[in-house]
Amino acid sequence: MSKGITSRETDYSQWYNELVIKADLAEHSDVRGCMIIKPYGYSIWEKMQAVLDKMFKDTGHQNAYFPLFIPKSFFNKEASHVEGFAKECAVVTHYRLKNDPEKGIIVDPDAKLEEELIIRPTSETIIWNTYRNWIQSYRDLPILINQWANVVRWEMRTRLFLRTTEFLWQEGHTAHASAEEALTETRQMLDIYAEFAEKWMALPVVKGAKTPNERFAGALDTFCIEALMQDGKALQAGTSHFLGQNFAKAFDVKYVGKDGKQEYVWATSWGVSTRLMGALVMAHSDDEGLVLPPKLAPIQVVIVPIYKSEEELAEISKTALQIKKELESKGISVKFDNRDTQRPGFKFAEWELKGVPVRIAIGPRDLEQGTVEVARRDTKEKSVLQLVDIAIKIEHLLENIQENIYKKALNFKDTNTYKTDTWDDFIKLLDGDGGFIAAHWDGTAETEEKIKDLSKATIRCIPLNNPKEEGKCILTGKPSQQRVLFARAY
RNA sequence: CGGGGUGUAGCGUAGCCCGGUAUCGCGCCACAUUUGGGAUGUGGAGGUCGUAGGUUCGAAUCCUGCCACCCCGACCA
Numbered sequence: 309m310s311k312g313i314t315s316r317e318t319d320y321s322q323w324y325n326e327l328v329i330k331a332d333l334a335e336h337s338d339v340r341g342c343m344i345i346k347p348y349g350y351s352i353w354e355k356m357q358a359v360l361d362k363m364f365k366d367t368g369h370q371n372a373y374f375p376l377f378i379p380k381s382f383f384n385k386e387a388s389h390v391e392g393f394a395k396e397c398a399v400v401t402h403y404r405l406k407n408d409p410e411k412g413i414i415v416d417p418d419a420k421l422e423e424e425l426i427i428r429p430t431s432e433t434i435i436w437n438t439y440r441n442w443i444q445s446y447r448d449l450p451i452l453i454n455q456w457a458n459v460v461r462w463e464m465r466t467r468l469f470l471r472t473t474e475f476l477w478q479e480g481h482t483a484h485a486s487a488e489e490a491l492t493e494t495r496q497m498l499d500i501y502a503e504f505a506e507k508w509m510a511l512p513v514v515k516g517a518k519t520p521n522e523r524f525a526g527a528l529d530t531f532c533i534e535a536l537m538q539d540g541k542a543l544q545a546g547t548s549h550f551l552g553q554n555f556a557k558a559f560d561v562k563y564v565g566k567d568g569k570q571e572y573v574w575a576t577s578w579g580v581s582t583r584l585m586g587a588l589v590m591a592h593s594d595d596e597g598l599v600l601p602p603k604l605a606p607i608q609v610v611i612v613p614i615y616k617s618e619e620e621l622a623e624i625s626k627t628a629l630q631i632k633k634e635l636e637s638k639g640i641s642v643k644f645d646n647r648d649t650q651r652p653g654f655k656f657a658e659w660e661l662k663g664v665p666v667r668i669a670i671g672p673r674d675l676e677q678g679t680v681e682v683a684r685r686d687t688k689e690k691s692v693l694q695l696v697d698i699a700i701k702i703e704h705l706l707e708n709i710q711e712n713i714y715k716k717a718l719n720f721k722d723t724n725t726y727k728t729d730t731w732d733d734f735i736k737l738l739d740g741d742g743g744f745i746a747a748h749w750d751g752t753a754e755t756e757e758k759i760k761d762l763s764k765a766t767i768r769c770i771p772l773n774n775p776k777e778e779g780k781c782i783l784t785g786k787p788s789q790q791r792v793l794f795a796r797a798y
Numbered sequence: 799c800g801g802g803g804u805g806u807a808g809c810g811u812a813g814c815c816c817g818g819u820a821u822c823g824c825g826c827c828a829c830a831u832u833u834g835g836g837a838u839g840u841g842g843a844g845g846u847c848g849u850a851g852g853u854u855c856g857a858a859u860c861c862u863g864c865c866a867c868c869c870c871g872a873c874c875a
Contacts, residue, residue: 340867392875464799464873471874522875530875547875614834653835671834681834 320539321467324590328468331598331662333585341466341473345582348662351606353476353585357456359508359604360478360580363500369452369480374434376458377425382433385558392525393429396462398473400425427460432526432551432577435481436559443483443573446565450493451483469586470543470798477581483573485563487552490574491529494550497578498531501546509584510601510714511535511591512721513545514744514793516769521753524577528552534768534793536721537590540742542768542795545587548578586798591717592686598663599686601713602706607643609635609702610664612655614671621646624670627695631668631680634699640706660685665709666702686713727791734782734794738765744795748788750781759783765794 329335333349336342345353361371377400383390404419428434435453442448460474480497484490498515505511513533523530527549535545556562556572564570592599602608611628615621625646632642643664645655652669659667669681680698683690686709693701724743728734737745749755749767759782760766770792779788 336867338866395873461874518875524875527875532875544875549875612834616833648833651833651835651837653833653837655836656834657836669834673834 324586325468327593327597328586328589331589333589333598334468336468339473341463343468343472345476348606349585352588352600352604353582355604355606356504356508356584357478360500360504361454361456363504364454364478364480367452367496367500369454369482371456372453373455373457374431374438376428378428378431378434380424380426382437383426385433386526386554388554389432389526389558393461397429398427398460398462400427428457429459429461430577430579431455431457431459431479432481432555433559436555436561436575439481439483439573440559440561443561443563446485446563449483449485449563449573450489452480452493453482454478454480467586467798469582469589471583475582477579479577479579482576483556483561484576485565485571485574487574490552490576491550494529494531494548494576494578497576498533498546498548501548501578501580502533504580505533505535505545505584505587506714508601508603509588509591510603510710510717511545511587512714512718514769514771516771516774516793518547518769519753519756519767519792521756522767524549526551526554527577528554531772532769534744534795535587535591536724536744536795537587537798538593538720539590540724540796542744542797543583543587543590544768544797545584546578546580549576551575551577592713593663596657596688597661599713600663600665602665602710605663605665606641607659607662607664608641608706609666609668610643610645610655610659611668611670612645612652612659614652614669616672620672621648623675624672627675627680628668628670631670631695631698635702638699638703640699640702656683666705668702684709686716729779729782731782734765735763738763738796742796744768744793746791746793747782748777748779748790749792750784750786750788755781755784755786759794763794763796765796768793768795768797 331348332346334343334345337344401421401424402415402419403421404416406414406416439451442451456478458474458476462473463471466472482490482493484493502513502515505513513535515533516531518530518532524547529550530547532547533545535543537543553572553574555575561573562570563573588600588604589598592601611632613621613624613628615624628644632644635642656667663685665685667683667685669683674680678695679692680695681690682693682702682705684705724741725746726737726743727746728737729748734745734747737743745765756767770790774790776789777791779791780786781788
């Protein structure tokens with residue numbers, strides 16, 4: 309592993325790339341801009357999925373599945389939605405290949421589709437086309453549906469996990485009888501995302517609203533959670549949209565209320581993707597490799613035996629398997645790495661690279677003394693512990709690590725969040741270590757655009773519960789009522 | 799799509815200017831000694847030099863077309 313964050317000897321993105329590949333999370337595929345998620349990476353994603361899925365279900369949502377293909381005509385219906393996605397859609401135009409004597413396998417020109425199919429970049433259109441048939445009365449509402457799926461966005465430039473052509477995500481699509489209820493749902497899901505990020509990923513986030521410029525295509529309001537990566541760049545980790553009646557109007561979805569009057573349905577959509585994997589990697593890792601929060605680590609404890617002979621291994625295995633059993637009874641996932649093909653030092657380095665939170669080493673010395681050596685990944689501290697109550701000690705250690713990783717990230721976010729009132733300072737901060745910058749903005753799209761052109765920084769969000777404060781726009785000097793959060797972002 | 803660059807073993811590379819069938823490291827396989835922080839030695843396997851054509855007695859090397867990838871820009875809620 310080359311030096312990256314702590315030493316800044318190499319480019320951060322190169323370091324990130326190398327880490328993702330070496331830690332066995334994912335690799336580039338032969339398909340442009342796509343990636344292969346390897347078993348270890350996927351097992352982390354599965355853990356995330358399981359937690360999120362439960363949170364969704366606990367708030368009354370159900371899973372469903374809609375088609376991958378969307379007829380092109382569906383995209384005509386919501387104007388701003390098309391505009392937002394048209395430039396990055398993969399389109400299916402034919403349904404058959406044939407063998408050409410000269411050119412080999414070619415697309416059969418006779419198999420052209422009457423209407424092209426868009427590979428979903430997101431599913432609002434096909435879902436709202438379906439909801440039209442599902443909703444007639446206020447009794448049919450609300451509809452609270454989530455879908456786990458893959459989507460395709462033909463981005464010009466891709467990066468493992470952060471922006472891939474195809475990615476996995478969940479998209480929630482709800483329909484409500486009133487604007488208030490839809491707004492409440494939008495905010496509820498934002499809170500769930502924030503809770504997931506902070507409690508499970510140990511990733512502190514800023515909850516906020518997007519500016520009109522940065523809103524989801526077709527939304528009246530977009531809320532987001534923004535996280536800060538260790539190189540000082542921001543990452544949008546999740547979004548929740550209040551769609552108003554835009555999609556209901558576009559797809560003619562009406563319900564009859566108690567009063568017998570027809571009204572358009574109110575909508576929300578919300579999503580998080582495998583981008584969260586990228587966030588997890590970038591937020592906590594060090595030069596030794598991944599640092600996984602215990603609550604999401606597929607392997608929470610690894611036991612490495614240290615031995616010289618078969619007999620010694622047999623003796624150590626007894627103790628190791630006993631510890632494994634005790635830990636597993638507390639719901640802790642344990643890997644006993646008894647491979648005889650690798651030496652201990654190699655295993656230590658390998659599991660550190662993969663971010664396993666706790667390592668237990670057992671050797672002949674320990675057998676004599678009834679101890680084990682316990683090393684924690686986050687601080688790399690080692691200590692020798694007595695075997696008695698080992699499971700309880702490890703359980704507490706895991707909790708401690710989870711908390712410590714979060715505090716470290718929180719501290720990083722706080723010390724890299726600045727306030728400034730001058731343009732010079734603003735640029736200086738951005739060109740320095742980056743971070744979030746709270747600054748005044750005159751509220752116009754033109755100024756926002758201009759700041760972006762001049763500084764490459766965008767308004768990440770207008771934080772919720774933002775204190776009102778009189779000030780002058782950092783660029784134009786025009787009056788402003790509150791600070792907004794700027795950063796360079798992924 | 800513009801500007802620049804690169805394609806040589808699973809990975810990273812030397813060789814290219816100045817043509818003679820390919821260098822080194824990691825990894826892999828076997829054996830031995832090792833095993834409390836990424837072992838060492840000896841031996842071995844592995845290559846359509848991105849691709850198609852041209853020049854030549856002979857092409858990784860020179861020429862032309864094509865393809866792929868990377869970086870910068872455009873683009874990206």
